[in-house]
Amino acid sequence: MADAQTRKKHHEIRTSSTPSTPVNTLIHLAPPQLSEEEIKQMEAEASFTIQQVAVSAVLLYLSPFVIDAASKVL
Numbered sequence: 001m002a003d004a005q006t007r008k009k010h011h012e013i014r015t016s017s018t019p020s021t022p023v024n025t026l027i028h029l030a031p032p033q034l035s036e037e038e039i040k041q042m043e044a045e046a047s048f049t050i051q052q053v054a055v056s057a058v059l060l061y062l063s064p065f066v067i068d069a070a071s072k073v074l
Contacts, residue, residue, distance in 0.1 A: 034042075
């Protein structure tokens with residue numbers, strides 16, 4: 001009996017006036033348009049980030065060889 005009452009309370013809570021989906025999913029607003037300057041700035045930042053990743057990958061690849069060569073010299 002208590003279980004049925006608990007289910008009824010939970011059902012009432014779920015079907016209350018509070019919407020089950022957020023309002024922002026019901027209204028599809030477009031994001032603000034970016035200016036040409038902002039787009040170019042973001043492209044430059046992305047390009048720089050890719051360059052940093054490439055250089056870091058090369059350095060990490062070469063580091064064991066440099067350490068090995070240095071240990072042989074010393």
